[in-house]
Amino acid sequence: MKNLLVLGNGFDLTCNLRSKYEQYFHSKFSDDLTLDLDRLKKEFEEFFVLFCERSGENRGERYSLYSEAKDYFNDYKKPKKINIWDLIIYYGKEGIPDKWNDVESRILDFLVYEPYNSESKRRIPNFIQIKESKYTIDKIRDEENKYSSYFYSQLIIFVASLFNLPDPSTSKSTLLSELKKFENNFREYLLHSLDDPHDMYCYKENAEHLLENIKKQANPEFPVRLSVLSFNYTRPFTSNVLNVKHLQWQNIHGRLEENNIILGIDQNKVNVKDVAYRFTKTYRQLLQNDSWFNQTQTILPNKEDIHKIIFYGHSLSEADYSYFQSIFDYYDIYLSRVELIFFYNDYRPNIQQEQVLDVSRLIKKYGQTMVNKDHGDNLLHKLIIEKRLSVRKLLVSPML
Structure with missing residues (x-):
């Protein structure tokens, strides 16, 4: 008998690995750079008004004015290792994303254009408006006098040009190439975080300690083997150690050591005919099928062997539905x-209520995909009354 353990970034964070997007962001974006980006936004508005007034419908005049502006902004330092996706994510919404699923949401919002049916969508840059060739002043701000998505889209093009980055309006193929660079930059950051032997030792010890806590609290009556399905890019144990522990470990989105990590969007959000489908995790995994299908063990353990499915550290975001x-x-x-057991850490107020809502949303969403709609509507209730669904606080002693 086995338990399947599904891990998200919360596992690595609990093990004191600095794997939050916010931590990665601050490793790349100095205070001076963020000040520059914010100042560029303000100054670009003034330039853009002039640009619209002078250019009219004369495309040649537009390019001339853009060239003048680049000379004017030439005092800005060109940052190293800043990617077009860094700009899209930075200018995507107010505030830096806290979780990686927020980053993936910004990728989706940028690639897949939707009419503005909500307040939150009005100020998100998108590919359609980046390709917009008609520049008008009235599009700069929305009804609430805040910068519009159109303004941010044009700002990204200009800053990309200023920093000698590829033009994001060229094609989605260019954006996919840039996404791979973004992934590699994050891979190098994580590898560097584990460079120090002491840090690596602490990470492994913490991971072993945390796994034991999960195993014991999921099955206090008797020991059960684990099979791990990790959404992280890390694996704290070598193959030999995994064999000794009788522990199966699959990294569904690639591993740091294998240089094949992927970020992406959920396939259910994109039409397969859309070029944006190439950004889905499903499509990109198929491109890496050699590393998947040459493995001797299956991704999911035999259904007859699994007694419990345990979730820990995963945001349960729609990107992975x-x-x-x-x-x-x-x-x-x-x-x-x-x-089904969903463990959470009690690290902030209201976390239990948030986790219960996330779990309920996930089960209800899954129920909508079932052929028998009555079964789908009843699934959450059925799991609860059969005592097959629980949301539990994980008790963990301090880490190294």
Whole structure:
């Protein structure tokens, strides 16, 4: 008998690995650079008004004015290792994303244009408006006198040009190439975080300690083997150690050591005919099928072997709903006796309520995909009354 353990970035964070997007951001963006980016935004508005007034419909005049502006802004230092996606994410919304699923949401929002049906969508840059060739002053601000998505889209083009980055309006292929650079920059950051032997030792010790806590609190009656499905890019143990521990470990989005990590969007959010489909995790995994299909062990353990599916440290974001749907389908959570356990750390107020809402949303969303709609509507209630669904606080002693 085994338990399947699904891990997210919260696992690495609990092990004191600095893997938050915010931590990665501050390693690349100095205070001076963020001040420059904010100042550029303010000064670009003044230039853009002049640009619209002088250019009219004369395209040649527009380019001339853009060239003048580049000379005017030439005192800005060109930062190293700043990527076009860094700009899109930075200018995407107010504030730096806290979680990686927020980063993936900004990638989706940029690539897949939707009419502005909500307040939050009005100020998000997108690919359609980056390609917009008609520049008008009235588009700079929205009804609430805040910068519009159109303004941010044009700002990104200009700053990219200023920093000698590829033009994001050229094609989505260019953006995909830039996303791979973005992934590699994060990979180098994480590898550097584990360069120090002491840091690596602490990470491994913390990971072992945390796994033991999860195992014991999920199965206090008797020891059960674990099979790990990790959404992280890290693996704290070597293959030999995993064999000794009888522990299966799969990194579904690639591993640092194998130089194949991927960020992406959920396939359910994109039409397969759209060029943006090439940014989905599903599509990009298929491109890496050699590393997947040459493995001797399957990604998911045999359904007959799994007694419980445990989740820890995952945001349960919509970007990964396709994976959860596949897992729930494979283990037939409606008809089987498989138990679902969602562990959380009590590190801030209201975390329990937030986790319960996230779990409820996930199960309800999965229920909508079931062929039998009555079963789908009833799934959450069924799991609760059969005592096959629980949201639990994980008790963990201090880490190294």
